[in-house]
Amino acid sequence: MTEKFQGYLYLSLAMVMVGSTVIASKLIASGLPPFVATALRFAVAFPLFLALMRLTQTSWPKLERREWLILLLQAGAGSVGYTTLLIAGLRYSSAADAGVVIGTLPVVSAAIAILLLGERPSRSTLIAIGLAAAGVLTIVLRPDDGAHHSALGIALVFGAVVCEGLFILINKRIRTPIAPLALSTIMAGMGVGVAIVPALFEAPSMQVVAMQSLAAVLYYALVPTIAGFILWYAGSARVNGTEAAVFTALAPVSAVLLAFALLGEPVSINQLTGIGCVLVAVLSLAMPHLRSKTTGQTQS
Numbered sequence: 001m002t003e004k005f006q007g008y009l010y011l012s013l014a015m016v017m018v019g020s021t022v023i024a025s026k027l028i029a030s031g032l033p034p035f036v037a038t039a040l041r042f043a044v045a046f047p048l049f050l051a052l053m054r055l056t057q058t059s060w061p062k063l064e065r066r067e068w069l070i071l072l073l074q075a076g077a078g079s080v081g082y083t084t085l086l087i088a089g090l091r092y093s094s095a096a097d098a099g100v101v102i103g104t105l106p107v108v109s110a111a112i113a114i115l116l117l118g119e120r121p122s123r124s125t126l127i128a129i130g131l132a133a134a135g136v137l138t139i140v141l142r143p144d145d146g147a148h149h150s151a152l153g154i155a156l157v158f159g160a161v162v163c164e165g166l167f168i169l170i171n172k173r174i175r176t177p178i179a180p181l182a183l184s185t186i187m188a189g190m191g192v193g194v195a196i197v198p199a200l201f202e203a204p205s206m207q208v209v210a211m212q213s214l215a216a217v218l219y220y221a222l223v224p225t226i227a228g229f230i231l232w233y234a235g236s237a238r239v240n241g242t243e244a245a246v247f248t249a250l251a252p253v254s255a256v257l258l259a260f261a262l263l264g265e266p267v268s269i270n271q272l273t274g275i276g277c278v279l280v281a282v283l284s285l286a287m288p289h290l291r292s293k294t295t296g297q298t299q300s
Contacts, residue, residue: 007238011247014231017224019254022102023262024216024224025087026095031213033202034084035195040214041083042191044221049185052226061178070173075190078167084195085160093153096265099255100135101157103278106248107132109165116169128281135277138270180233188225249282 028037052058063071090098107128113119121129136158171183178186236244252275259265 003238007235007244008247010231010235011239011244012235012250014228014235015247015250016254017228017231018248018251019099019102019256020258021220021224022086022090022095022098022255023258024220025083026090026098026259026263027216028213028220029087029090031208031210032087032217033199033206034087035080035199036202036206037087037213037217038080038083039192039195039199040217041221041225042079042188042195044218045225046185046188046192048222048226049181049188053181053185056181058179058181061176061182063174063176063178067174067176070170071186072190072194074167074170075187076194077163077170079187079191080194081163082160082167083191085156085163089153089156089158089160091153092150093157094265095259095263096256096267096271097154098157099252099259100138100271100274100278101154101161102255103249103252103275103282104132104136104158105161105164105251106245107278107281108161109168112162112165112169124284128284131277131281131284135274135281138274138277180229184229246283249279252278 032040086098086102110121110125111129114121114125136154232244235247256267256271256275260267
């Protein structure tokens, strides 16, 4: 097995795990409030990340006060905002619908960079944004067949995607290099701190906590958060950045397929069309970079 093939395998597994967070969030939504579940997720993940840092002898970054404040904002948007909005959205929408919306993350990140950073979009970026929007619209603009397909649920999930896009954007404001493991550890620790206060207000309203919801939180913390991190960076170390970015397109596919296989959700033609639009959007973002890299290798 070649080094690059190993990288592709690790990245594929990591993105399947990302897709599985939609299924886990759907199970969590049925039995736990969003902030309680989010606080529990990071409370489980944080000490494990600390252990990984000690095991790998990863050092803490030396940051300015301004940069710590930026990281706190990052944790609020990407860590807590993403998780809570995803769980809240899945109370109303199906996991398959949410999977399609989650797949728009690379395109939403590009759109945020255009709107907030003033970056000039290329033709391929504009096409990708249009395709991603079309993909979401295919599951929003259809006859209402119940609460599981509500526009509110899809809007909340899309809000989660915007939060994750802001997470990526805010990260560019940090000047000091931070090791990926250290950043994940900081985000988990701050995630507990940000989520714990609203979680305390949610706790009194809890009646009976379903065991499947607690099991889903444990899965979310251990598998996609910890194992997914390890697999993603192990894969990224073996391929270039553009190739790694292409694999993010597997997340919505795995979410829809897992929703069908594990939750028994039907897959409609609208969802398949939406996935097709999102996949083409992500690939259209990556293709110009892949072509330029291939041309450069040919000329060298």
